[in-house]
Amino acid sequence: MLKAPFHTSKPSPTRWFYRIYTLVYTIAIFALVYHHCCNLIHSPSFTTIFLLIADLVLAFLWATWQAFFLNPVFRQVFPENLAQVAKENEYPGLDLFICTADPFKEPPIGVVNTVLSVLAYDYPSEKLSIYLSDDGGSQLTLFAFMEAAKFARHWLPYCKKYNLMDRSPEVYFGSNPSFFPETSEIQEMYKNMRATVKKVIDRGTIDLDQMNCDRTIKAFSKWTPGFTRHDHPAVIEILLKNNVDKDVMGHYMPNLFYVSREKNRGTPHHFKAGALNTLIRVSGVMTNAPIFLSLDCDMYSNDPNTPLRMLCHFLDPNVDPKLAFVQFPQRFHNINKNDTYGAEHVLETRACTVGMDGLGGTFFMGTGGFFRRKVLIENPKESQKIWNEPIQSKDVSTLAHHVASCTYEDNTKWGQEIGFRYGTLVEDIYTSFRLQCLGWKSVTCNPTRAAFLGNMPIALNDILAQNNRWYMGMLQTGLSKFSPMTYGIKFMNPLQALCYAHYHFRAFWSIPVIIYALVPQFTLVNASSIFPKVSDPWFPLYVFLFIGAYAKDFLDYVMNGSTFKRWWNRQRIWLILGCSSYPFSIVDWLLTSLGMSTFEFNVTSKVSDSEISKRYEEGVFEFGVESPLLLSVNIVAVLNLFAFSIGIKHVLINAGTFEELFVQLFITGFAVLNSWPLYEGMILRSDKGKMPPKTTLKSVCVVLVIYLAFF
Ligand SMILES: O=c1ccn([C@@H]2O[C@H](COP(=O)(O)OP(=O)(O)O[C@H]3O[C@H](CO)[C@@H](O)[C@H](O)[C@H]3O)[C@@H](O)[C@H]2O)c(=O)[nH]1
Numbered sequence: 001m002l003k004a005p006f007h008t009s010k011p012s013p014t015r016w017f018y019r020i021y022t023l024v025y026t027i028a029i030f031a032l033v034y035h036h037c038c039n040l041i042h043s044p045s046f047t048t049i050f051l052l053i054a055d056l057v058l059a060f061l062w063a064t065w066q067a068f069f070l071n072p073v074f075r076q077v078f079p080e081n082l083a084q085v086a087k088e089n090e091y092p093g094l095d096l097f098i099c100t101a102d103p104f105k106e107p108p109i110g111v112v113n114t115v116l117s118v119l120a121y122d123y124p125s126e127k128l129s130i131y132l133s134d135d136g137g138s139q140l141t142l143f144a145f146m147e148a149a150k151f152a153r154h155w156l157p158y159c160k161k162y163n164l165m166d167r168s169p170e171v172y173f174g175s176n177p178s179f180f181p182e183t184s185e186i187q188e189m190y191k192n193m194r195a196t197v198k199k200v201i202d203r204g205t206i207d208l209d210q211m212n213c214d215r216t217i218k219a220f221s222k223w224t225p226g227f228t229r230h231d232h233p234a235v236i237e238i239l240l241k242n243n244v245d246k247d248v249m250g251h252y253m254p255n256l257f258y259v260s261r262e263k264n265r266g267t268p269h270h271f272k273a274g275a276l277n278t279l280i281r282v283s284g285v286m287t288n289a290p291i292f293l294s295l296d297c298d299m300y301s302n303d304p305n306t307p308l309r310m311l312c313h314f315l316d317p318n319v320d321p322k323l324a325f326v327q328f329p330q331r332f333h334n335i336n337k338n339d340t341y342g343a344e345h346v347l348e349t350r351a352c353t354v355g356m357d358g359l360g361g362t363f364f365m366g367t368g369g370f371f372r373r374k375v376l377i378e379n380p381k382e383s384q385k386i387w388n389e390p391i392q393s394k395d396v397s398t399l400a401h402h403v404a405s406c407t408y409e410d411n412t413k414w415g416q417e418i419g420f421r422y423g424t425l426v427e428d429i430y431t432s433f434r435l436q437c438l439g440w441k442s443v444t445c446n447p448t449r450a451a452f453l454g455n456m457p458i459a460l461n462d463i464l465a466q467n468n469r470w471y472m473g474m475l476q477t478g479l480s481k482f483s484p485m486t487y488g489i490k491f492m493n494p495l496q497a498l499c500y501a502h503y504h505f506r507a508f509w510s511i512p513v514i515i516y517a518l519v520p521q522f523t524l525v526n527a528s529s530i531f532p533k534v535s536d537p538w539f540p541l542y543v544f545l546f547i548g549a550y551a552k553d554f555l556d557y558v559m560n561g562s563t564f565k566r567w568w569n570r571q572r573i574w575l576i577l578g579c580s581s582y583p584f585s586i587v588d589w590l591l592t593s594l595g596m597s598t599f600e601f602n603v604t605s606k607v608s609d610s611e612i613s614k615r616y617e618e619g620v621f622e623f624g625v626e627s628p629l630l631l632s633v634n635i636v637a638v639l640n641l642f643a644f645s646i647g648i649k650h651v652l653i654n655a656g657t658f659e660e661l662f663v664q665l666f667i668t669g670f671a672v673l674n675s676w677p678l679y680e681g682m683i684l685r686s687d688k689g690k691m692p693p694k695t696t697l698k699s700v701c702v703v704l705v706i707y708l709a710f711f
């Protein structure tokens with residue numbers, strides 16, 4: 001029995017409020033559906049059918065969203081109590097997986113910082129191994145890591161000596177650190193390393209003549225002339241060896257491996273899921289730690305004690321034997337003051353994770369998840385590791401290259417029943433869904449000081465493209481035989497399945513958004529009323545439904561520590577996504593299902609232009625590029641402005657129509673209010689991030705054509 005607990009959990013006191021709210025709102029939805037049905041019987045028309053469809057989809061998404069709030073559980077961990085069961089040298093081994101895919105979109109110096117931040121974890125170094133997966137197959141990345149390994153010899157002892165919290169050198173030196181005797185020397189080394197790496201990246205090649213070490217030359221000799229990122233043999237390099245490499249203070253260092261799996265054009269590589277599965281196998285051969293962490297290359301560690309927090313769950317003698325992973329929700333370092341694009345995902349990363357925790361476990365977010373290895377492999381007892389040989393031996397190397405080959409997975413269950421699951425662009429959420437259907441559990445750990453901090457796009461089009469990818473990925477599995485609504489409801493807690501369903505079908509939010517962005521507007525131009533007028537007994541129901549949904553959403557935001565402006569921006573981005581990324585995901589899904597297109601994981605760019613960053617800091621929308629995603633949003637904005645002006649004209653000419661057209665005017669006015677940054681981008685701005693004039697022109701033309709065709 002433990003004297004003091006490692007972790008505690010308590011149900012949220014707000015759950016009763018949410019349960020009552022859900023009940024009341026559900027009754028209101030039924031009343032609305034009844035009202036629609038009456039309308040359909042008495043005055044059937046396309047408009048009534050459209051509105052019914054829109055409201056049914058809204059009701060479905062609302063209902064699935066409520067599942068997150070019915071039984072939230074808050075957990076706390078107490079790493080200081082760990083000493084009761086384990087001394088440091090009894091901690092389990094830990095393999096850390098970091099994925100990168102493109103040296104130009106993900107600058108290696110950023111990846112180096114992520115790696116250094118975890119290499120310097122407060123964890124016994126003989127238990128720690130870092131594996132970098134390079135899907136870009138780039139010698140530039142390998143070069144950067146060779147430099148990083150040299151710098152780590154100075155950086156690690158420095159972090160530990162002064163017990164730094166920020167162990168990403170870029171963050172540390174950028175934050176006016178306190179001055180210790182070695183500080184300026186280390187800073188100088190860091191700057192030199194950064195400059196060396198940058199020079200090589202800018203030049204685009206490695207100058208082998210300048211290398212004076214045979215091993216290094218041998219490593220780079222694998223980049224033969226036929227070597228491309230899509231076609232190359234596996235490259236596995238040991239950059240730091242535990243028990244061999246020491247830092248400048250004479251302490252052994254963790255292992256550091258560079259892994260670029262074999263690629264050839266004819267073999268599908270399954271994007272990040274494929275990369276992670278390769279790492280599971282390569283690490284199985286090399287170190288075979290019972291726990292591994294999956295981390296994106298842009299998510300540096302913000303707290304060196306994170307592994308201990310994770311151990312509070314895994315080392316608990318009363319741990320649920322079905323506990324598969326501990327998820328540290330994603331948090332970001334580059335969000336501006338009012339979170340212009342709602343990229344912080346306040347509810348998804350806070351309320352939703354604790355919400356699912358009370359239902360059997362949260363989903364895996366792709367990064368910040370510590371897994372038990374045995375959960376993702378076939379037969380944990382059959383270890384691949386060659387125990388009696390050191391990791392640098394020939395046999396180990398041959399086996400590691402073998403498991404990183406393209407053909408290794410042929411006729412195996414990898415990606416289907418073991419490892420990270422294939423067949424979708426959102427391998428993370430899908431894998432956790434499949435695991436939880438098998439009875440595995442997960443827990444959320446969200447300490448006040450973020451465990452990891454990542455990067456979000458800061459240009460609107462990048463945000464839209466990222467969402468397009470996510471929700472296309474969700475549909476791939478949401479509409480497969482592993483749908484949460486069929487398979488999920490059968491094999492997991494049904495409320496947990498509803499939570500998954502919410503994410504998987506979020507793209508359908510575009511149906512009501514598009515209907516509400518067009519139908520009330522078209523009818524407003526004609527001055528024909530489609531909603532109850534203000535004095536109608538049904539009118540208060542509409543008011544209740546609107547305010548009930550918006551006010552609750554706002555409350556959730558504030559209760560999760562956010563602000564009014566951030567909430568406002570998030571609800572705006574919801575409307576924008578509803579007429580861009582979401583419908584595009586549905587179209588993409590249709591085209592891929594019909595075999596008319598293939599899907600691709602477009603890596604988000606982590607490079608930021610200083611002008612764009614400046615505008616983002618000021619909270620100004622970044623349009624700048626011409627893209628179908630932006631065009632569709634802009635068309636809707638122009639159309640609503642146009643319809644609103646005509647609506648106002650009607651009311652001014654005949655004040656009697658105000659009461660009848662009120663709801664339509666309100667919806668259109670609300671859209672206009674939300675579209676304000678787009679009008680600014682079209683008319684008032686002259687900077688490079690303004691709406692491209694061609695996009696404005698096209699939008700106006702489309703709206704004119706619609707007007708001439710229909711009115
Ligand atoms: O073929 C690929 C493609 C991507 N990646 C890596 O995957 C990570 C995530 O890619 P990113 O472009 O940053 O995508 P995001 O949309 O920011 O990522 C979110 O969504 C992804 C699923 O779409 C999850 O995998 C991520 O963990 C989650 O942070 C990065 O480290 C990439 O290097 C690979 O290793 N191989």
Ligand SMILES: [Mn+2]
Binds near residue numbers: 296298454455604
């Ligand atoms: Mn990312």
